[in-house]
Amino acid sequence: MPCTIVNIGIAAVLAVAAVVIAGTGIGILFFLVALAIIYLHGYLVPGTPTLTKRYLPASVLGLFGKESVTERRARSIDANATIEEQLVAIGVFTVKDNPALTDSFANAWKVANERFRFEDVDESALRTLFGTDDVSRHAATGAVVDGNQSIRWISESALVADVTASRLLAERGSGWETVEPNERIALLRGLRLFLRVCPACDGAVDVTERTADPCCERPHTLIEVTCSDCGTPLADDAVVGIDADASGRVRAIRR
Numbered sequence: 001m002p003c004t005i006v007n008i009g010i011a012a013v014l015a016v017a018a019v020v021i022a023g024t025g026i027g028i029l030f031f032l033v034a035l036a037i038i039y040l041h042g043y044l045v046p047g048t049p050t051l052t053k054r055y056l057p058a059s060v061l062g063l064f065g066k067e068s069v070t071e072r073r074a075r076s077i078d079a080n081a082t083i084e085e086q087l088v089a090i091g092v093f094t095v096k097d098n099p100a101l102t103d104s105f106a107n108a109w110k111v112a113n114e115r116f117r118f119e120d121v122d123e124s125a126l127r128t129l130f131g132t133d134d135v136s137r138h139a140a141t142g143a144v145v146d147g148n149q150s151i152r153w154i155s156e157s158a159l160v161a162d163v164t165a166s167r168l169l170a171e172r173g174s175g176w177e178t179v180e181p182n183e184r185i186a187l188l189r190g191l192r193l194f195l196r197v198c199p200a201c202d203g204a205v206d207v208t209e210r211t212a213d214p215c216c217e218r219p220h221t222l223i224e225v226t227c228s229d230c231g232t233p234l235a236d237d238a239v240v241g242i243d244a245d246a247s248g249r250v251r252a253i254r255r
Contacts (some may be wrong), residue, residue, distance in 0.1 A: 010080045011035065020212050077175035083190040083253040090172045092191070098250060099194075105168065112164035113199035121159055124131055129166045129183040154233045157200040161234065162188040164199070192235035193249040203229025209248045212238075222247035 003178045011034035012246050077086050087093040091201030092105045101109070107130075119125075126135045126143055136144045141153040153159040165188055166220045170176045179187070195205050223233040237252045 001025070008035070039137065077169070082255065083187050083198060084250075086187060087191065087253070089188055090169065092169070092172065093194075095107055099253070101194050101196060105172075108168055109161075109195075110197055110202070112168060113160060113197075114202070116164050116199075118162050121156075121163055125163050128170075131177060131179070131182060132181060149182065151181075151185060154236055157198065157232045158192060158234050159225075161199045162193055166240060189235065189237065190253040193223060193252060195225060195234055197236065198227035198230060198232060200232050201227065201230045203227045205234065209250065210248050211242060219249070223248040223252060225249075 011031055015027045015031035015034065017027075017159075018030045074110050077090060080190045081089070084099055088095050088099070091102060091172050093099045094102055121135055121137070123135060126137055127133055129135075130143075130145050132145060135143055137222050138150075140156050141159055145151060152163070162185070166176075166184065169187075176184075193207070196233060197203065198205060204227070206226050208226075210222050212222055214220070219239055219242050220238045221242060222238075223237045224233070237249070239248050239251045239255070241251075243251060
């Protein structure tokens with residue numbers, strides 16, 4: 001948000017200059033094109049996101065729910081902690097009996113998913129997602145990491161959500177680069193259980209939980225997250241046992 005305002009200000013100044021030089025019509029056209037670029041990319045001038053976070057006072061960044069570089073670096077991801085503890089530590093989850101995404105992360109994730117609809121999940125995006133160069137995409141919802149680890153997502157939208165979330169986590173937690181690929185997937189899968197809106201269409205998300213009682217095994221709680229508008233499956237998981245005091249998805253991130 002701060003860098004967006006800065007870029008809109010730059011666009012306005014340049015548009016006024018265009019009006020003076022080339023006339024009102026050209027100035028208005030320039031401003032509209034600049035706004036479109038800012039909407040699609042988040043900035044008009046490359047580097048402003050980094051510069052605003054680095055040089056704007058913490059009090060100004062705080063007005064927009066942002067942290068300074070120093071504050072972000074103070075946070076880190078502990079691979080030995082539970083998924084919930086990791087996400088709370090980097091400001092993604094609230095600290096409650098029933099945890100939920102913080103508003104700032106939920107909004108940033110929604111915007112990132114909207115922007116990624118215009119992109120393809122190529123192998124470059126997968127390399128960033130897993131933190132390794134040894135990754136290849138298989139079909140629309142699969143990947144092979146390090147030559148022997150096969151990963152499959154429940155839908156293309158689930159894959160997109162993981163790609164965008166991993167980028168946001170890299171910005172918020174200085175320890176993200178140390179997290180192994182399989183641990184990253186576990187963390188992102190847990191995070192996806194708490195999606196607020198569908199990455200594909202911005203529709204509302206339904207979370208359903210049901211109990212399965214297989215023969216000769218302890219009961220399981222099955223969790224399914226789907227879009228109520230387009231029906232896209234977004235996440236699923238299963239946890240052993242039944243607990244009236246905590247939902248299945250909360251227990252899934254506390255394992």
